[in-house]
Amino acid sequence: EPAIAAVRARLKEAGIHPASLPLAIDINEWLRRAKTGWDAFPNTGSGKIDAEVGPLTAALNSSNVSLVTGASVVRLETDPTGRKVTAAVFFKDGVERRISAGVFAVAAGAVQSAALLLRSANAAHPRGLANGSDQLGRNFMNHNTTAMLAIDPRSANTSVYQKTLAFNDFYNADPETGFPLGNVQLLGHITGNILKANAPLLPRWLAGLIARNCYGWFLTSEDLPNPESRVTVQNGRIVMHWVRSNMRAHELLIRRTRGVMRRAGFPIVLTRTFGRKTTSHQCGTARLGSDPETSVVSPDCRSHEIANLYVTDASVLPTSAAVNPALTIAALAIKAGAVISRS
Template sequence: MTRADVIIIGSGMGGSTLAATLAPSGRRILVVERGERLVPSPQDRDPKAIFGDGFFRPDETWLDGDDKSFNPGNYYCVGGNSKFYGAALIRYRREDFQPRPHMSGSSPGWPISYDELEIDYCAAEHLYEVRGTDSEDPTEPPHSIKYPHLPVADEPDVADLRKRLNQVGLTPSSVPLGVDIDRWLAAGQTTWDAFPNTCGGKMDAENSALAKALQYENVELLTGAQARKLIAAEDGSLMGVEVEGHGMLQAPLIVLSAGAVQSAALLLKSANETCPMGLANRSDQVGRNFMNHNCSAVLALHPLRRNRSIYQKTLMFNDYYNSDGNGGPPLGNIQMLGKITGPILASQTKLPGWIAKLIAERSFDFYAMSEDLPNPESRVTVEGGKIRLDWKRSNWEAHKELVARLKSHVRRAGFPVVLSRPFDRRTPSHQCGTARMGKNPTNSVVDIFCRSHDHRNLFVVDASVLPTSAAVNPALTIAALALRTGRHIIETEFAA
């Protein structure tokens, strides 16, 4: 494609979903991806290779707030991080769009309401073929269209766990999942959570959205092409993007979908004389308000009872999502992790293999997740060309309370041994917030349709625009925003 009408930088949930939305317009769309397609390999279902050796992790380091180097664990490939995601496609709750107090601060809410995004949630659930139900969880917001498929069934031991949790007063519900369970298990008897999708069993950005976009002749994918800098004219309009090995690629519309950290870093790296603090940064908000869910793994065990589950990740509960159960502030979401095995546990804890195997065979593995609140000092910066991520964790007391409630419930449900471990603060647990959406150009980066306040022909469509992290997985919300942005672009830019 010698010339494009739209260049989309990044092929993750935001970029690929937007490409699928714009493709029927007939406009020439170029998706630029720094990575390559994943291809099947012996390491795809090898827990030691994935969790112990970091086989799929890129050879990249960032600096933390103490200027120490670390490997961030992001993935650069066609489909982005969604190739490895847990495929939990959960809507933000209606309350997440509204301001509300938390134990350690407050959430500012969104400049749009749940109702304004609801139809796009429906469209995203159909694009990603979500397996779910809206009838089990009292916190589930209204659906105008039902899920396209029934939930993935609990395995027998998870079904027993669901009964036990119900008996101790909780309200377990099915996790909405983008997984074709038969296809996934046909390629290997493992969970999908954190495993690469090379068999098509997960509905990720590549095989659900990008594949549909590429059915159109006007859509092209350029891989192995890292965007280095956005080029802006003196009048503030974007001229193109400088891509390693390809020079400057030009298009009337540029869409940045590289992820919360990389999108912010690219805007900052693109500073010029007219925009000395970086592009789209008149508000000085680019890179600020970085959020990363507060998360812990909680393992519940009975020494005499085995968990024979393979994948396990079909159950969640939100009894403490909107309050602490006593009229107090929200605590968060609890869902199952993909089944932890001996090799996974050994690689994460350094336990001897035989001990890790004994524990994993008897554990039910939970993922406790609490909201991280926006803080302008929690931020991404670029120093000497290197990314620095200084995450100021917030609302940790609420997370500790959530974990304590979970432990109490599972003990009452018949698990006398409960172990917990917080995720390392460097682990990328749903990074978001660095180019936040808002109506006021003085304190936000993009408007309610993800268009830059400063550059009319620049859109940012990924997790960086999320004003709040909420306490559920962000993938479906990113996809819904991409669909909404795509409709806006078609109506306002392609109408002529």
């Protein structure tokens, strides 16, 4: 859109190398449903090609695929040797049920996948299913993130769907320290109502004025793996202990990006760093690796200890990088699927 094209030009003049974001968005379908530029909706008809609209819909066209909804999986059961999963136990409509299969793939997300396997502890796996390494639930990572508003009172942001631009000038190395800092990309177009919701004391008229003249940016830095940053299950409840890391690098990314925005002609720059309650690409709790002593699954996402158990979500990532991991997760799941199809 013209407003974003102008921002791209301003960034280039400031010495930055902006690039278009790779997004699974059918923008015409998105805007047909609603003239909104916010990016947090899971779906607006078929405009955002998320897991439901894309791969799940395609899979359900196959005669050998079915979907059970409204179910809560509580544990996996194994045979007496503990070397093979025999059933997934779940509750639906208050009734306990079981599904048996030859192969099981767990893909509930970094927190829930780890919790499920920990709840599935048995005599053969007393510390949790597939947890001989004691790494299950450990190394939880959750990106360090900040929202930044770059405001130019002289220029209105007329874009509708602005989340189309990013730059990685500080991703691999800061020009002064040499250390990697992270990614910077546009948020969805922030409205006055969104600002008001996040800053209740802000007058509504001022929130609208700021929104009209601002560009929202999302700054992401890598969270580092730490075995003490972990998911546990205590008395049936999931307990999170996130040991935050790498904040000095994130704070430097904020300073560098603020300088970029001011060089690009935005005299007012506001920031808000997200805290522990913000879920930002959680990963790492069932890390993959070649060594069964230090990892939960193999590079094919298969449990080192249980031949018919796979983990095919963000749990397996050994590091978090500093970008949305969706494409990496998809690639790993496709790789695991190829292995499963040959088994």
